[in-house]
Amino acid sequence: MKKELTVLAVVVFFSLLTYWLVEPFAHGQMHKHVESEHFAYADLPALTKTGDAAKGAETFMAGGCIGCHSVKALGMETGMDPVSAAASFGVNPPDLSMAGALYDEKFLAALIKNPAHALMVEHKFDPANGKMHPMTQFYGAGGDIDQEVADIVAYLKSIATEEVTPKAAFENACGRCHAMRYAKWTQIGERPKFKYKKDELRFDATVLDYQDYLTKYMGKLPPDLSMYIRSRSFHFLETFIENPQSHLAGTAMPRTGVSAESAEKVLEYLDHVGDPSRAERTSVGIKVMIYLLIFAVFAYLWKKQVWKELH
Amino acid sequence: MAHFEKATSVHDWLNQRLAIEKFEKVMMSEYWIPKNINFLWAMGMVLAMTFAILLVSGIFLLMYYQPNVDLAFDSVNYTIMQEVGFGWLWRHVHAVAASVVFLIIYIHMFTGIYYGSYKKGREMIWISGMLLFVAFSAEAFSGYMLPWGQMSYWAGMVITNLFSLGSLELNGIVEWIRGDYVPAQAFLTRFFMLHVLLIPVAILALIAVHFYALRFPHVNNLDGEFFDYEEQAELYKSGNTRASKVIRFANDFLSKDMFVMSIFLIFFFYLVFWQYAFAMDPVNFDPADGLKTPAHIYPEWYFLWSYEILRPFSKDIGLMAFGFAQVIFFLLPFLDRSDNVAPASRRGIFKIWFWVMLVDMIVLTAMGKLPPEGMFSTIGLVAALVFIGLWVILPFITKIEKKL
Numbered sequence: 001m002k003k004e005l006t007v008l009a010v011v012v013f014f015s016l017l018t019y020w021l022v023e024p025f026a027h028g029q030m031h032k033h034v035e036s037e038h039f040a041y042a043d044l045p046a047l048t049k050t051g052d053a054a055k056g057a058e059t060f061m062a063g064g065c066i067g068c069h070s071v072k073a074l075g076m077e078t079g080m081d082p083v084s085a086a087a088s089f090g091v092n093p094p095d096l097s098m099a100g101a102l103y104d105e106k107f108l109a110a111l112i113k114n115p116a117h118a119l120m121v122e123h124k125f126d127p128a129n130g131k132m133h134p135m136t137q138f139y140g141a142g143g144d145i146d147q148e149v150a151d152i153v154a155y156l157k158s159i160a161t162e163e164v165t166p167k168a169a170f171e172n173a174c175g176r177c178h179a180m181r182y183a184k185w186t187q188i189g190e191r192p193k194f195k196y197k198k199d200e201l202r203f204d205a206t207v208l209d210y211q212d213y214l215t216k217y218m219g220k221l222p223p224d225l226s227m228y229i230r231s232r233s234f235h236f237l238e239t240f241i242e243n244p245q246s247h248l249a250g251t252a253m254p255r256t257g258v259s260a261e262s263a264e265k266v267l268e269y270l271d272h273v274g275d276p277s278r279a280e281r282t283s284v285g286i287k288v289m290i291y292l293l294i295f296a297v298f299a300y301l302w303k304k305q306v307w308k309e310l311h
Numbered sequence: 312m313a314h315f316e317k318a319t320s321v322h323d324w325l326n327q328r329l330a331i332e333k334f335e336k337v338m339m340s341e342y343w344i345p346k347n348i349n350f351l352w353a354m355g356m357v358l359a360m361t362f363a364i365l366l367v368s369g370i371f372l373l374m375y376y377q378p379n380v381d382l383a384f385d386s387v388n389y390t391i392m393q394e395v396g397f398g399w400l401w402r403h404v405h406a407v408a409a410s411v412v413f414l415i416i417y418i419h420m421f422t423g424i425y426y427g428s429y430k431k432g433r434e435m436i437w438i439s440g441m442l443l444f445v446a447f448s449a450e451a452f453s454g455y456m457l458p459w460g461q462m463s464y465w466a467g468m469v470i471t472n473l474f475s476l477g478s479l480e481l482n483g484i485v486e487w488i489r490g491d492y493v494p495a496q497a498f499l500t501r502f503f504m505l506h507v508l509l510i511p512v513a514i515l516a517l518i519a520v521h522f523y524a525l526r527f528p529h530v531n532n533l534d535g536e537f538f539d540y541e542e543q544a545e546l547y548k549s550g551n552t553r554a555s556k557v558i559r560f561a562n563d564f565l566s567k568d569m570f571v572m573s574i575f576l577i578f579f580f581y582l583v584f585w586q587y588a589f590a591m592d593p594v595n596f597d598p599a600d601g602l603k604t605p606a607h608i609y610p611e612w613y614f615l616w617s618y619e620i621l622r623p624f625s626k627d628i629g630l631m632a633f634g635f636a637q638v639i640f641f642l643l644p645f646l647d648r649s650d651n652v653a654p655a656s657r658r659g660i661f662k663i664w665f666w667v668m669l670v671d672m673i674v675l676t677a678m679g680k681l682p683p684e685g686m687f688s689t690i691g692l693v694a695a696l697v698f699i700g701l702w703v704i705l706p707f708i709t710k711i712e713k714k715l
Contacts, residue, residue: 004349011351011418014673021677022612023589029681030607182389223597227388231596277392277399284400285584292580296573299566306566309552310346 034239034246039260044106044118049147051154059141059148060155065096068135073097073159082176082188083210089134090217092176092188092210100156101164102172107257108156109149112138119254120245166269169262174225177214177253179207182226183273187214218252229267229274237267339561343544345532346558352530353571354419359518360572361412361579368405369507371398376457378503380496383459384598400583403591407583409451410590413613415575416444424643425665427535427652432528434644439521441641446514448614453506455611459499460595465608467494467502477627493601535652607682615679616672620699622683623692632695639702646702649709657715660708664701671697 060066068085070078072095078085082092099108110118115135116125125133141148164172170180176187184191186207194200215221228237239246241263244253258266271278318324325331336342344352375395377386391398420440423429429437452470456463471494475485490497529540538556547555558564582590589612594605610618621633639646651658655665671694678691 007349007351014669015414015418018612018673018676019589021673022615022680026677026680029687181385182393227596227598230388230591231593233593281399281403281584284397285580288580288584289577292573292577296570296577299570299573302562303566303570306562310558310563311553 031236032247034236034243036235036239037242039104039242039258039263041104041106041110041257044110046106047109047146047150047153049144049150051147051150051152051157053151053154053158055148056151056153056155056158060152062141063138063152065152068093070095071097071159073162083206083213086210086213086217091134091214093135094172094176096156096159098160098162098164098168098172100153100158100160101162102160102169102259102262103257104259105153105157107255108153111135111257112149112152113145118257120243121252121254123250124252164262164265166265166272169258169265170269173256173258173262173266177218177222179224180226180273181224183269187211220252222253225270225274227274229270234267237270238263241266339565340559341544342560343540343547343557344530344560344564345536346556347532347534347536348530349533350567350571351418351422353568354415354422356565356568357572357575358412358415358419360575361408361415362514362518364408364579365405365412366511368401368408369511371401372405373507378457378500380459380499380599383457383499387458388596403583403587407579407587407590409454410611410613411579411582412447413451413611416447417613420444420640421669424668425655426531426533427647427654427658428531429644430647430652431650433531435524436521436528437644438641439517439524443514443517443521444640445637446510446517450506450510450514451611451613453502453510455595456494456499456502457506458595459599461597461599461603461605462592462595462608464494464599464601465605466610467498469608470610471498473621473630473633477630494599531652533654535654537652609680612676612680615677616675616698617679619675619679619691620695622679623688623695632699635699635702646705647709648706649712649714651712651715653715659712661712664705664708667697668701671701 066076066078068078068089070076074097078093080088085092103111107118114137116122116133119133121133125131138145138149138152167183171185175185179186188207188210191203191207194203211221232240236247240248241256241258243255244251245255313327315327318327322331372387372391375386375391375398377383377390387402391402393399423437423440452466456467467489471485471488474488475481486492489495490501536556540557543555543557547557547559552558592611594607597605609615617633617636620636621629623629624632647661649658649661655662674690674694675698678687678694681687681691683691
């Protein structure tokens with residue numbers, strides 16, 4: 001018996017050693033480790049002024065934001081469908097109804113003042129080379145620009161009253177570039193159920209039109225995210241959303257600027273879509289384990305009984 | 312024609328036609344197994360059961376899998392994993408079993424090497440076992456193509472490329488194997504056929520041969536002791552079960568097997584529910600894309616040691632070394648020149664040979680996964696040379712081994 005346990009220990013030792021070498025150790029060597037900044041956006045300046053939402057509303061309207069951005073929660077539309085918006089800007093500009101809740105305030109302020117800088121795509125959009133970011137920066141309304149920006153941010157926060165669901169967080173922050181076919185999500189919205197084949201084909205053709213503009217804008221079509229929760233580690237996704245350049249220097253993907261809370265929601269949604277059986281796995285797993293433990297006890301007793309006559 | 316009488320029972324009716332009593336004796340109650348064995352001797356039955364798990368889970372997956380380059384990925388990751396009730400369970404069971412079966416195969420192989428279970432009449436057990444290893448390898452590789460993820464595609468590309476045999480540039484063979492210039496629909500369909508029909512049938516046949524090969528030389532024991540099985544069996548049947556050196560396959564040996572299997576199943580299902588990632592590479596959850604090579608291409612862990620024998624050398628020498636690694640284990644019974652059938656611990660230099668070989672293969676496995684850069688490349692090269700060297704010296708060190 002003691003001898004047998006020694007043999008077992010040797011087998012277990014070499015198996016675990018091999019496992020450790022090919023899994024944790026090898027993967028640690030293969031992938032660059034990026035430390036999470038916990039969505040602090042430390043490179044961006046903090047807001048120095050206290051914003052006034054009422055004034056912000058005026059500046060927001062006067063600044064012409066609604067020329068490109070809709071605010072559907074307040075009934076403001078741009079009059080542009082996603083495809084024609086993408087034809088003009090490369091990507092459909094986001095609706096700002098929940099922007100105040102979704103994005104970090106430092107990021108929003110920096111974005112309004114200098115989009116390419118806040119989005120970390122200055123390698124792509126350099127005014128010196130005549131390459132302007134499609135979002136026009138806010139040059140100020142004549143007063144203290146920091147105060148005006150703080151007002152706009154306060155305004156955006158004040159209108160974002162609806163609770164942001166994980167699904168909404170994904171659709172707003174990621175869904176204009178990334179499809180997610182396992183959630184029936186396309187870059188122009190959810191793919192409806194169709195009664196007629198030609199409606200379906202028409203919809204798909206519209207998506208393809210949008211994707212063509214997007215591909216031209218981004219250099220390649222951003223990937224479908226259905227399986228990203230399994231193809232990338234949680235830590236990778238978290239740090240990538242926070243700062244895409246940290247993993248993929250030179251990537252066309254902009255920094256999303258989501259707050260820590262919104263990032264958590266996005267990841268929760270990716271998990272929900274890509275790996276919906278997580279909870280069931282644990283509950284079934286525990287039952288199987290209980291069954292097997294009982295089975296092992298009986299197997300042991302049977303062995304004892306049979307071998308009583310043999311030893 | 313045999314003489315048939317009116318049957319007195321269903322048992323008797325069957326016995327007259329199928330000789331089930333005789334069959335039961337041959338297969339179970341009078342199939343004699345040595346008593347002096349440990350739990351490592353249960354690995355054969357553990358393997359048989361794992362194969363059964365693979366077969367059953369595979370049948371369930373087959374009901375929904377679509378061998379089509381446009382549908383395969385989603386049929387696995389969406390239809391099976393999300394839409395089919397418990398589809399995720401069958402898929403995880405199948406993937407984990409495919410990986411764990413190799414862990415048990417390696418334990419089974421090294422047990423055979425350690426106790427000298429390939430010698431003096433047991434050569435065919437070893438050779439049929441090695442054929443099973445090759446068949447399982449082919450089965451694992453063809454199965455890995457089916458989800459049609461990035462690793463499926465690129466592993467398929469790399470491995471089929473080997474058949475151009477380096478500088479011979481036999482690209483026609485590669486195209487013939489793929490049915491196309493690159494892995495595409497023809498490739499997927501034929502690997503699907505291999506995975507669900509031809510190779511499983513070959514494995515079933517080889518399992519039968521492997522079991523049959525055990526019949527005449529009998530199962531080895533912890534001390535490599537030879538004794539008269541007839542005599543020991545008579546001793547057992549006369550009631551002196553304690554003194555006899557043999558036990559019945561059923562229920563004596565089977566009861567111990569069942570206990571080992573129950574422990575194995577706890578380990579296996581723990582992996583299935585909580586630690587499956589090692590068997591399901593994250594890279595393969597990206598759909599196949601012929602225009603985007605993954606940053607690191609590596610095979611599943613059980614192929615890493617032979618991959619690392621290929622990798623550190625120049626193209627042609629690497630291929631030769633790889634070919635050497637694939638066939639050399641078959642020759643073990645003939646390269647070991649010693650007559651001793653005993654555990655390696657009693658065999659002098661062979662003991663060192665055994666442990667160096669084991670550690671070297673683990674080092675090769677680790678280096679096969681790591682990127683071939685700097686120190687890892689050097690360690691990989693040394694380990695590959697040690698592997699080849701060990702086989703070269705084996706006949707000499709076993710020739711001078713003292714007779715026990």
